[in-house]
Amino acid sequence: MVRLGLATTLLAAASFAQAAHHKAPKVVPGAYIVEYEDSHAASILNSIKGDATIRKDIRHELFKGASFQFKDLDKAEDLAGKIAAMSGVKAMYPVRRYSVPEHTVHYTGSSVQEVVAKRDTAKDTFTPHLMTQVNKFRDSGITGKGIKVAVIDTGIDYLHPALGGCFGAGCLVSYGADLVGDDFNGSNTPVPDPDPMDCQGHGTHVSGIVASKTNNPYGIIGAASDVTLGAYRVFGCDGDVGNDILIEAYLKAYDDGSDIITASIGGASGWPEDSWAAVVSRIVEKGVPCLVSAGNSGDEGIFYASTAANGKRVTAVGSVDNIIAPALLSEGTYSVAGSSASAFGFTAGTPSAWANVSLPVWSVNFDTTDAANGCEAFPDNTPDLSKYITLIRRGSCTFVQKAQNAAAKGAKYIIFYNNAAGSTKVDISAVAGIQGSAMVTSETGAAWIKALQAGSEVIVNMADPETAPKNLSNFPNPNTAGFLSTYTSWGPTYEIDVKPQISAPGGMILSTYPRALGSYAVLSGTSMACPLAAATWALVMQKRGTKDPRVLENLFSATAHPNLFNDGTTTYPMLAPVAQQGAGLIQAWDAANANALLSISSISFNDTANIKPLQSFEVTNTGKKAVTYQLGHTSAATAYTFADANTIDPADFPNELVANKATLVITPAKLTLNPGQKKTVTVLAIPPKGLDAKRLPVYSGYITLNGTDSTGYSLPYQGVVGSMKAVTVLDKQYSYLSQSSDAALAPVAAGTVFTLPPAGKANETQYANTVYPTVVLTLAMGSAEVRADVVNAKGKTIGQVLTFPAYWNPRGTFEWNWDGALSDGSYAPAGTYKITLRALKIYGNSRKPQDWETQTTESFSIKYAKKNKREFTA
Template sequence: MVRLGLATTLLAAASFAQAAHQKAPAVVPGAYIVEYEDSHDPTSILASIKGDATIRKDIRHELFKGASFQFKDLNKADDLASKVAAMSGVKALYPVRRYSIPEHTVHSTGSAVQEVVAKRDTGNDTFSPHLMTQVNKFRDSGITGKGIKIAVIDTGVDYLHPALGGCFGPGCLVSYGTDLVGDDFNGSNTPVPDSDPMDTCNGHGSHVLGLLSANTNNPYGIIGAAPDVTLGAYRVFGCSGDVGNDILIEAYLKAYDDGSDIITASIGGASGWPEDSWAAVVSRIVEKGVPCLVSAGNDGATGIFYASTAANGKRVTAVASVDNILAPALLSEASYSVANGSLSTFGFTAGSPSAWANVSLPVWSVNFNTADAANGCEAFPDDTPDLSKYIVLIRRGTCTFVQKAQNAAAKGAKYIIYYNNASGSTKVDVSAVADVKAAAMVTSETGAAWIKALQAGTQVTVNMADPETAPKNLNNFPNTATPGFLSTYTSWGPTYEVDVKPQISSPGGMILSTYPRALGSYAVLSGTSMACPLAAATWALVMQKRGTKDPKVLENLFSATAHPNLFNDGTKTYPMLAPVAQQGAGLIQAWDAANANALLSVSSISFNDTEHFKPLQSFEVTNTGKKAVTYQLGHTSAATAYTFANDTSIGPAAFPNELVDAKATLVLTPAKLTLNPGQKKTVTVLAIPPLGLDAKRLPVYSGYITLNGTDSTGYSLPYQGVVGSMRSVTVLDKQNSYLSQSSDATYAPVAAGTTFTLPPAGKANDTLYATTVYPTIVLTLSMGSAEVHADVVNSKGKTIGQVLTFPARWNPRGTFEWNWDGALSDGTYAPADTYKITLKALKIYGNSKWPLDWETQTTEPFTIKYAAKSKRAFTA
């Protein structure tokens, strides 16, 4: 069956407008990926579109036989695409979706003019993320990933960085790879590939590769987790913008063809469905024996059921993030004096803007309360002095940095220093406040010292320094708030089909690594982007130690030996394990994985929902050791997460959603098993979901089956399930699905009977009609839907077709908008008339042939007319 995915025309080039913080991958207008049947010769298909389209990528590979192409006439693109989808030999047709440059938080960076000191190697690995994941034990044992090839698909790498080898090509640390796009590529223009994957303008990829394999030729003693692996860098982003999934598919296939043993990427977007083309290709690579690790995403604020692609692909290892036990900060050095006394040094993190050169001013503070969470959040008092003569000191907390800066600027402030309310220091951005020339942050200790002096009536004078030239010092502060706990930003699973996502967790919050020399050489960043490469490095170490490259075996080993942690909401720790949907199996314990004598046949178990409940499942345990071991089986529950805030909610609650201590009952047979060396036995699991839960709120329960051995080893297996029916939940938010108009930036509903005068058929993209106001379909999905339709119903109540860009398949939750120029999916145009649009969304697990499995919402009636071809466009 051919699958035709969502497309958009140029008039809807923005594609998806996003509700709040919910992100949905945009599409490239008029661009598609076609997948051929394996036995079909694609010559006839490509020949049929030769005059209408240009080929973006010709991908004829054993794992994906297809091509991507761009239609020249965007007004006819979707009609032509439908014809291609119906052609003999076409297996599937997908839109080219666009994924943005990976998100990450920059806490601090080094100096662009910083000199690198001579190589320093103490022989001991004390890097805190390595201590957290047992990587240090490999280094102590001389296991460094030698002989393993890791491909990184990212923004490229500054391979001339001394800590990243200083060269590119055979014999170098970064020995293979390519640039698939070029510096100027932004996702919407034509890529200009070359053979050089240099990263000078972004930094993300350089940070990632440093976590994998940085050598100690650096001033901070940074050590890559697997310093002797061979790295491949595949650049898929320019200096800004995004990338199409056809380029991502090409990058993965190139990395596979180049003999990579592991492929890692910290790229993705909201999905929840494993069926899209990119995820499918990555899954096939795993099936061929190459582990693929992908970051779980940084959308934790959106709550549960927000799995990212391609991390949500079958057999793909999705990596969640935990926070570092330390809060490293690269602080610029400056000085201050109290009562014009001797100078003392302090460290600061420059913000944006950062015009601190030659600034020497006294400090002024709103108040002297270092526990004031809302310091600077209210308008400053009327008796505030002219703050242009001061550096304004404000405590971090409650409201935004920008709001505090606006209040200060209203009293003349040009220079602002925030002091932290937690460990360390981080970068602030108040560039939106025009009058502020420079901002920075100092530690809570520095801020407290200045406040104490000010409270005593003593003047504090701060002598700032240019952060580009000031000396940089690494400060490792203890993380007193969230050490080792799940990062609040890490995205939650499961998929809409209740597959376990993520699989594993790794340190990603507040991580020091390499950065492009032009951007400071070193940086402290946060994101699942940082967690994923460290996990990939541990895969390489275990590969070398155990002599296996089997993706399934490796994932099962890491899952069984991981350490689950308690739930932490960013400020408070709860006496319940964090749900599997947030942390997967838990924090990687790589040395334990490398030395495990018990091998489980699965990495997790999903009991699915109540309607599709699979209460009886099994897994095998194999003794790979040299001695007989007896295992006592048991299980421990994790927190149960309610999806919805109450019985009337239809959209998942934002983080932190309500967690309850509700336990499933598991009957494990046998309760104890003895395995001789090489012996394998089966364990059956009978699950009884937790009682007393409100099924309408869709609680997701989870926990861990435990195996404790007489050899003092312990293993665990994550499980999860849903109380309630996934098919019964509301997917279409009717209240927020309606008709609006393209001229309204707020997308408010239009009044019934609104008339739109549209360009003549096929002329929507002509500049003559640039001011046209279009009817805009606003669709909000409260949960993901595998298929969405938009039927056009005329004044006689007859459905005459679908809006051109529909059906839309494999949709995440969120709000989307489409402008309509009258085009229908069969290539014709709706005649002038009064219409309604009936929106239809298929329920999760719904059968598209069953009417009751569709949810519908019909818009208010509206009228369309067409302008005469010889006249200028009209507006509504």
């Protein structure tokens, strides 16, 4: 299995422990966040200032602390340990860096977009709105007016005509700030300013989903177009951001009076206790709903919750795919047998030198069902294809193979026509001689083939895709319409908290984009689902007149629609697990008009070893009539964490699903509530039978309440068969000693000798080529604490390796070099050592030796280079 490269002081390009396939939060070497008692602030900060630069000094009612960067990395851990031990220090955390959220850019607009007249907005037909009932609010005149929504992201192109065209009082984007500056990349010093202009694109797309206006070429409209937006820019034009800046952004958005805070940022965690998640949880406790995207690591399988979405009371939002596939296609024209020109749409590929190309079309055959079209060498009587645009059907072999066959006959320009709905981008840059590539729809391709077959000449006039007008085409989504996006990250947390809470359309979403990047774009990601959810929160706030985060989440959870499981191609006759979809797809109008209010949004029965089988919740009738509810439950698919009983790595998506279900005893079975009346429902859970507990099956489902007023509500639940504590955490096969000179990070032989720089000299240029011992540690499952102890030849532990212990770790691989420094600031003497790696079991007690898993490396020796004369006399 491919493992995630975790937050480390060293990240290799590749590794024997297998390279990461997506970005992960990284630790900033020598940087920490300290949370302290306010009365001890002065003494703690004074102790820091001499040895470190203060990154952020945060004096806030919800978080009193600071982040700082030690000047001398060789002494960082020793100094950090001393600060952590000071009176008044509540907690110490590493500064972690998070990248711009992963998302897929399917299509972008053109630099020559022109604003057209507003469409008739009497009816909202935007499909993500139809899917979530947002259209019913607009039809009723409810558009989020008076609600302030803060967007923490890459900023907003507020000069975009669909986003108000201005920034400040009276504008759509009326408040916020740039916390970092254009040149910030995550590792340099931020230079804040008051202007949150977006230079990346992500934040502008997110903001359009919330609140874009209809003065745009495609008639799109934000779900809550009359809210007030706050833009908190936390990314420069490139790079990532530290969690200390994210904490600052959240607190600033809170102080500025935001009613809702949304952020589509995160990274692997699974632990609600990390610093960023903890602060966001406190904001929710103060009455401000915080919605965070669940993450886009669905391929990692179950137990891959992201922070800060995994925080307690934070609403994590998963993604479902749009019921259509919108496409922004570049416009070209064609003529048949000298007729007047007709327009068509194309998606430019790579390469894309299409400017002023006007050539006749040639096709290898006229069979529009030929899956192998272009897969074989072209016939000997093929004309010189440099004088044509070669038309090839998409099919069974690769685009590159088809292009190579065409290039062998002189082809410079190739257009593929699709074998399914819509079109997509192709990359045939590896084929020499090709100057332009593109794809057209199956319908366009068929029309050209029909004309060619009739003996007519087809002339295609292409255009530069950078400047060509873009047409919006909506294609059917045949496989995944309305189902969970395969990329959406799965929960639960390692403590079996339900994550995500809810799902919203995030796959193939058309929204605004920075003017410099095309003005509009179709993107996919939980990044797109989260702002739509935040907008629906605003609509329900306005409709119901409540801003209570708990009430809102409970309403949305109770009225959401769970869906069947779909693996991207096939739909199965069982509900998708709660760990993938939470309560299901948002039904905002139902939430706004619900007369039954549940006191919770989900139930976790925990694992078998720590089962809480008897739980309860309250139901309140907020309506004006008495209602009787029939209670029952519907099971979802049970997901096995591991592929078999001998595997310690969670299986990749899709996990094996089985129909084994829990038995729930719900009391009472029928419930009558008069207006304003509240009653308690108890639930006794009996976990499913016939499952292999060693494979850690996660079961789930929905408690249902069907009313005599024709309303229906549901409450998601989940639990685990087996013991989280019994699960293997430390992957010993991929935890060993390597060396920094080996890009593959293969294990070194026992007895390897390393010559290290003199103590404290590792950063000097003269030692740049030093080969260090590299410790590789892999977690098969998350661990709340990881340690690395240095053991001498006599078996005595002499200290802990620099940068450890590490807390709240996701599953994946740690890699770091060791220059001999110990966590107490001293250096290990020259000699022979082993390193004992320890990972705390899930639900383990750090004071109990049996709750740790350990692995000891092969023995190795270190010695130190001699100091030169200049160093002795300096």
